[in-house]
Amino acid sequence: MNIEQHIQNLRRELRDHNYNYYVLDNPTVSDYDFDIKLKELQELETKHPEFFDANSPTQRVGGAITKNFETIVHEHRMYSLDNSYSKEDLQDWETRIKKLVDGDIQYTCELKYDGASISLTYENGLLTKAVTRGDGFQGDNVTANIKTIKSVPLQLKGDYLPKFDIRGEIVLPFDGFNKMNEERIELGEEPYRNPRNTASGSLKLQDSAEVAKRPLECLLYNLTGSNLGIRTQYESLEKARQWGFKVPDAAKLVNSIEEVLEFVEYWNVHRHDLPYETDGVVIKVNNLQQQEELGYTAKAPRWAMAYKFKAEQVSTKLNSITYQVGRTGAITPVANLEPVELAGTTVKRASLHNADQIEKLDIRVGDEVFVEKGGEIIPKIIAVDFAKRDSNSNPTLYITNCPECNTELIRQEGEAQHYCPNYNGCNPQIIGRIQHFISRKAMDIEGLGGETVALLVNEGLINNYSDLYELTKEQVMPLERMAEKSADNLVFGIDASKKIPFERVLFALGIRFVGETVAKKLAKHYKSIDVIATASEEDLVNVDEIGIKIAQSVLSFFKEEQNMLILNRLKQFGVQLEMSADQLIGQTNILQGQSIVVTGVFESISRNDLKKLIEDNGGKVSSSISSKTSYIVAGTNMGPSKKQKAEKLNISILNEYEFLQKIQ
Ligand code: AMP
Numbered sequence: 001m002n003i004e005q006h007i008q009n010l011r012r013e014l015r016d017h018n019y020n021y022y023v024l025d026n027p028t029v030s031d032y033d034f035d036i037k038l039k040e041l042q043e044l045e046t047k048h049p050e051f052f053d054a055n056s057p058t059q060r061v062g063g064a065i066t067k068n069f070e071t072i073v074h075e076h077r078m079y080s081l082d083n084s085y086s087k088e089d090l091q092d093w094e095t096r097i098k099k100l101v102d103g104d105i106q107y108t109c110e111l112k113y114d115g116a117s118i119s120l121t122y123e124n125g126l127l128t129k130a131v132t133r134g135d136g137f138q139g140d141n142v143t144a145n146i147k148t149i150k151s152v153p154l155q156l157k158g159d160y161l162p163k164f165d166i167r168g169e170i171v172l173p174f175d176g177f178n179k180m181n182e183e184r185i186e187l188g189e190e191p192y193r194n195p196r197n198t199a200s201g202s203l204k205l206q207d208s209a210e211v212a213k214r215p216l217e218c219l220l221y222n223l224t225g226s227n228l229g230i231r232t233q234y235e236s237l238e239k240a241r242q243w244g245f246k247v248p249d250a251a252k253l254v255n256s257i258e259e260v261l262e263f264v265e266y267w268n269v270h271r272h273d274l275p276y277e278t279d280g281v282v283i284k285v286n287n288l289q290q291q292e293e294l295g296y297t298a299k300a301p302r303w304a305m306a307y308k309f310k311a312e313q314v315s316t317k318l319n320s321i322t323y324q325v326g327r328t329g330a331i332t333p334v335a336n337l338e339p340v341e342l343a344g345t346t347v348k349r350a351s352l353h354n355a356d357q358i359e360k361l362d363i364r365v366g367d368e369v370f371v372e373k374g375g376e377i378i379p380k381i382i383a384v385d386f387a388k389r390d391s392n393s394n395p396t397l398y399i400t401n402c403p404e405c406n407t408e409l410i411r412q413e414g415e416a417q418h419y420c421p422n423y424n425g426c427n428p429q430i431i432g433r434i435q436h437f438i439s440r441k442a443m444d445i446e447g448l449g450g451e452t453v454a455l456l457v458n459e460g461l462i463n464n465y466s467d468l469y470e471l472t473k474e475q476v477m478p479l480e481r482m483a484e485k486s487a488d489n490l491v492f493g494i495d496a497s498k499k500i501p502f503e504r505v506l507f508a509l510g511i512r513f514v515g516e517t518v519a520k521k522l523a524k525h526y527k528s529i530d531v532i533a534t535a536s537e538e539d540l541v542n543v544d545e546i547g548i549k550i551a552q553s554v555l556s557f558f559k560e561e562q563n564m565l566i567l568n569r570l571k572q573f574g575v576q577l578e579m580s581a582d583q584l585i586g587q588t589n590i591l592q593g594q595s596i597v598v599t600g601v602f603e604s605i606s607r608n609d610l611k612k613l614i615e616d617n618g619g620k621v622s623s624s625i626s627s628k629t630s631y632i633v634a635g636t637n638m639g640p641s642k643k644q645k646a647e648k649l650n651i652s653i654l655n656e657y658e659f660l661q662k663i664q
């Protein structure tokens, strides 16, 4: 046998042992024998670098150092999940989705693992990329670290697809976590707080050899990609299992919400026997075509729902209430609590939302209160323990003036929040607006962070976002922690933001209620800031999805003289305040005022591209058929109940080619 063959055989053997041990939990050789074989392979590979393979089992020991994790844009966005807490929530969900798809719905129930989500890319059976969720649109390339996790296959088995992404959760089992902590305590180091944070912290360690020492595991739950040739979620889990992934076998296929609830009941008790932390159940529409029909909201798939196990509660004392001022001037009361352990973290603060909430709880400084932590990061105060209330306590009086600038607060009718109206003179508002302006989804100014913005404002160097464009290197150099290089980067980053497209600039302006989606709609409709600035309320509310509240906010923004001055300055500096010629290509108003439903599977165009075409031509994509529907664009597999509905309402159905012809 030649050397190369011998190396290949050893690799295959070690791969199988890894699989048996870490995926199946069923080792077939002793650790000692495994180590001997691994050493042999390592020696051969060192002697014969010509046979190097990045996916060899020897690569799992790590050693690669990553100084800066490269940012990678997800080919398919990593969404969050909507949460439900009761039977009613689940039934509501089912009612909603039944309106949108045809036929019976089956569900796959899975456990919701509490770790760090990861997206793995495989090409021709080899792991090529591992990326963290990040903000869902882009994450960090942590491939070197992920390769050290033994339950992640570096090379697949069986009849795998040529290219796909698979998503899962990196978790740290309790056993391994406790062992890590014992070692830390022995070394006199502070123990880690909880498995989840430790797992996600591990992914960002610079030294992959350190990651290799941690007993992390990777549990998989979602195949992603196009043309996967798979029909259901349940089938995709089985496939993934066959290819060598660790797919937990708790997954169960059910036919009704009642059965979902049985699954939840069962695991609510038995989750305590599992080796890892779980915080609920994830319910997914099983049929992938139905999933596609249901699609996504801005944050989460419509076809999936998390059901949270009941949150843990503790009681503690309310020490004080303080008030924070946001960038829009909104006041948020914050409860400062006697620190208390809750679900693995120390809780010191909780949001009290607004004056109504304080009144409703009748919460007073000195009270003993019940605190709960659900899925959200900020814990909630559920109630006051009235039995323990001091008889001398006084009702909480909400502040009347801004804690930062002392301006009298206002509260508009029908709104829960108090506001500081001192738009141009209240420090946290000034700073907050500029921080919003530079943020990633807005102007994305590299080299400038939130703290530096605060510093620049406090030093009197800037007072609004247009001032950024006049900053010079000489001005910022003397600032704390500013070196020549970072000053260069800052000025360069600001200059580069002049290329950011109009829709994002519009979002960056920080007009109340004008979020990313609304900014996009307005930009698309009006195409330039000058036109928006002169639009009437009536005109604005006629734009798709713009309601009276948004329209009024837009009007009042442009009524402010100060804002107009700032906009003029931005324009002078060359910031994009209208759509560029490039962006206008392919945009028409042919479909203006039309509401179009897209359904079925298409041959010549993807469903997403089709929807984009409709929007680019001024039409509106709607998800359900109603009397307002102009017509339906249907591919193959249009469901019978949709067809019936269309016939009943006398709505015409076009195939993709007829539609494409319509818009040329
Ligand atoms: P959340 O972060 O609360 O919006 O929940 C979404 C996250 O749940 C996903 O990003 C995954 O990391 C995680 N998750 C855990 N188990 C599952 C599962 N079985 N299916 C889908 N997502 C899961």
Ligand code: ZN
Pocket (backbone or CB within 6 Å): 325, 402, 403, 404, 405, 406, 407, 420, 421, 422, 426, 427
């Ligand atoms: Zn103020």
